[in-house]
Amino acid sequence: MKKPSNERNRAAALTLGALGVVYGDIGTSPLYTIRQCFGQAGGIAATEENVLGVLSLIFWSLFVVITLKYVLLIMRADNRGEGGIMALIALTRRGPKLKPRTRGLLLMAGLFGAALFLGDGMITPAISVLSAIEGLEIATPALKAYVVPLSLIVIVGLFLVQDRGTGAVGALFGPIICVWFVVLGALGLIEIVKVPKVLAAIDPRHAAMFAANHGWRAFVVLGSVVLAVTGGEALYADMGHFGRRAVRLAWFTLVLPGLLLNYFGQGALVILDSAAVRNPFYLLGPAELLYPMVALATAATVIASQAVITGAFSLSNQAIQLGYCPRLAVRHTSAQRIGQIYVPQVNWALLVAVLALVIGFESSDHLGAAYGLAVTGTMAMTTVLAGAAALGRGRWPQPLTFLAFGLFLAVDLIFFGATTLKLLEGGWVPLLIATGLYVLMSTWSQGRDALYARLRADRMSVEDFVDGLKPDSINRVAGTAVYLARIGDGVPHALLHNLKHNKVLHERVVLLTAVTEDIPVVAEDQRVDVVALPKRIYRVTVRYGFRETPDLPRALRHCAAKGLEFDMMETSFFVGRVTLVRAKKPRMARWRRRLYFALTSNALSVTDFFRIPPNRVVELGAQIEL
Numbered sequence: 001m002k003k004p005s006n007e008r009n010r011a012a013a014l015t016l017g018a019l020g021v022v023y024g025d026i027g028t029s030p031l032y033t034i035r036q037c038f039g040q041a042g043g044i045a046a047t048e049e050n051v052l053g054v055l056s057l058i059f060w061s062l063f064v065v066i067t068l069k070y071v072l073l074i075m076r077a078d079n080r081g082e083g084g085i086m087a088l089i090a091l092t093r094r095g096p097k098l099k100p101r102t103r104g105l106l107l108m109a110g111l112f113g114a115a116l117f118l119g120d121g122m123i124t125p126a127i128s129v130l131s132a133i134e135g136l137e138i139a140t141p142a143l144k145a146y147v148v149p150l151s152l153i154v155i156v157g158l159f160l161v162q163d164r165g166t167g168a169v170g171a172l173f174g175p176i177i178c179v180w181f182v183v184l185g186a187l188g189l190i191e192i193v194k195v196p197k198v199l200a201a202i203d204p205r206h207a208a209m210f211a212a213n214h215g216w217r218a219f220v221v222l223g224s225v226v227l228a229v230t231g232g233e234a235l236y237a238d239m240g241h242f243g244r245r246a247v248r249l250a251w252f253t254l255v256l257p258g259l260l261l262n263y264f265g266q267g268a269l270v271i272l273d274s275a276a277v278r279n280p281f282y283l284l285g286p287a288e289l290l291y292p293m294v295a296l297a298t299a300a301t302v303i304a305s306q307a308v309i310t311g312a313f314s315l316s317n318q319a320i321q322l323g324y325c326p327r328l329a330v331r332h333t334s335a336q337r338i339g340q341i342y343v344p345q346v347n348w349a350l351l352v353a354v355l356a357l358v359i360g361f362e363s364s365d366h367l368g369a370a371y372g373l374a375v376t377g378t379m380a381m382t383t384v385l386a387g388a389a390a391l392g393r394g395r396w397p398q399p400l401t402f403l404a405f406g407l408f409l410a411v412d413l414i415f416f417g418a419t420t421l422k423l424l425e426g427g428w429v430p431l432l433i434a435t436g437l438y439v440l441m442s443t444w445s446q447g448r449d450a451l452y453a454r455l456r457a458d459r460m461s462v463e464d465f466v467d468g469l470k471p472d473s474i475n476r477v478a479g480t481a482v483y484l485a486r487i488g489d490g491v492p493h494a495l496l497h498n499l500k501h502n503k504v505l506h507e508r509v510v511l512l513t514a515v516t517e518d519i520p521v522v523a524e525d526q527r528v529d530v531v532a533l534p535k536r537i538y539r540v541t542v543r544y545g546f547r548e549t550p551d552l553p554r555a556l557r558h559c560a561a562k563g564l565e566f567d568m569m570e571t572s573f574f575v576g577r578v579t580l581v582r583a584k585k586p587r588m589a590r591w592r593r594r595l596y597f598a599l600t601s602n603a604l605s606v607t608d609f610f611r612i613p614p615n616r617v618v619e620l621g622a623q624i625e626l
Contacts, residue, residue, distance in 0.1 A: 329608065
């Protein structure tokens with residue numbers, strides 16, 4: 001009887017964890033969604049008919065986009081349990097035999113979607129914290145002047161503690177968000193009881209009539225309705241941390257009911273008093289609870305922001321491993337959980353961007369225009385990649401796959417089209433951010449490909465090198481030399497330079513190549529491959545998943561089980577420091593080449609990235625034309 005009890009406890013713990021990490025973003029959407037729909041952008045009068053129409057749009061958006069698309073369909077497109085747009089990119093890279101052009105277009109879509117997700121990571125903390133603290137204006141308009149300064153203080157405090165990791169406070173996230181959803185549902189239910197006719201909005205005909213009556217204006221309102229589904233990408237991106245079951249259980253048992261009750265409760269309040277549309281979320285509860293609600297909302301938005309920031313760290317690490325981002329310092333903040341990492345450069349870049357957004361836009365209403373574009377763009381890219389992955393797996397008939405994903409893509413594109421109408425009102429911000437990030441990632445990828453192509457053209461095969469070694473003419477010295485090889489079937493430049501200038505070879509020579517697989521995590525028993533070559537030369541391949549951070553000394557311990565033991569005190573690591581110089585005929589556009597050179601010069605050193613002890617490293621330089 002203990003086993004079922006343990007399984008239930010584990011399922012409950014995972015579900016509670018999913019509440020805290022996965023649903024913080026979408027859970028704070030009620031703070032601003034209804035207000036945005038009837039605000040300046042929407043321009044719709046707060047009549048009963050319009051309220052029912054907007055609520056119907058919100059209800060069916062949550063049902064179609066989140067429940068049907070993400071919870072029931074997209075979460076099936078996992079990469080060995082891992083979700084998110086980078087996991088889909090990895091699936092696409094190793095997926096079906098696509099034409100090079102088609103595969104290239106899909107990878108471009110994935111990279112731009114990842115860039116939009118990072119842009120979303122900048123906007124979420126800004127709009128969430130602002131919308132929470134704006135509740136102070138309800139108490140007295142005199143406090144309006146303090147909203148931005150208080151928001152800046154909360155945001156700075158949030159980013160300053162990132163290096164400590166989420167492990168220490170992670171246990172609090174789930175319970176706080178659980179209380180948040182219970183409060184959301186309770187406040188909404190109280191108002192629904194007063195105006196039960198608001199439940200008629202479940203009928204999709206209200207959405208249809210709203211669209212028919214308002215035409216183009218209804219399409220504009222969709223740009224605000226989409227705020228109700230912001231955070232939907234987190235359901236899929238964080239699936240690997242908690243599993244499908246926990247994420248789905250949390251959605252159906254607490255998150256969806258809490259959200260719907262609160263949205264419908266806000267609608268009921270506006271039907272009773274149209275003036276409440278200025279901030280229906282905070283006016284929903286009694287005045288005595290205003291300050292506690294501001295405090296609870298601030299805590300919820302901090303948690304939502306934390307989840308997005310953590311997601312940005314994770315995505316950046318995956319982009320590094322998959323070859324779409326320069327090497328950055330990645331610190332693990334937990335010895336038990338692989339997903340808890342801290343990326344200093346990403347953290348400080350996000351902080352600067354979020355502070356700039358808060359100061360520049362000053363209110364959540366103004367930021368709402370910028371928010372939707374990043375969300376809908378990411379959702380559309382996810383649908384495209386997930387559809388390609390589904391076709392590759394062949395589990396469904398092709399016509400059914402095209403129909404299902406085509407319909408969801410059509411919905412995504414409608415929402416995306418609606419958000420583009422706010423391009424001049426702030427929607428250009430995430431688009432500009434995403435374009436810049438896409439250029440950086442695509443340039444790094446192209447530069448790496450061009451560099452590897454040049455190395456392959458100049459490489460000497462390991463077999464030719466071994467055959468050409470003359471034992472009588474080369475001095476072998478004691479110890480082990482590990483040469484890092486970018487290309488697994490070629491001799492590293494560092495080895496050739498060392499042999500040319502020093503005329504010595506160590507007693508044991510290891511040609512080591514680190515490979516990132518298109519899977520999240522590589523099993524420890526598959527971490528290394530060892531191939532013994534003549535003349536005490538070994539070829540070692542170390543494999544990592546795209547969620548892992550390389551640690552070569554630790555990985556080399558696995559070689560002992562395959563007949564190759566290492567004593568770190570007698571092992572030297574030879575690293576080639578490549579200096580890129582301009583070729584007369586560049587392999588990439590000149591502006592991209594200049595950008596790639598700049599990215600390379602600022603990338604983390606190979607020694608630090610692979611966690612090689614600095615006192616065991618010998619660097620040998622080489623110039624390569626690119």
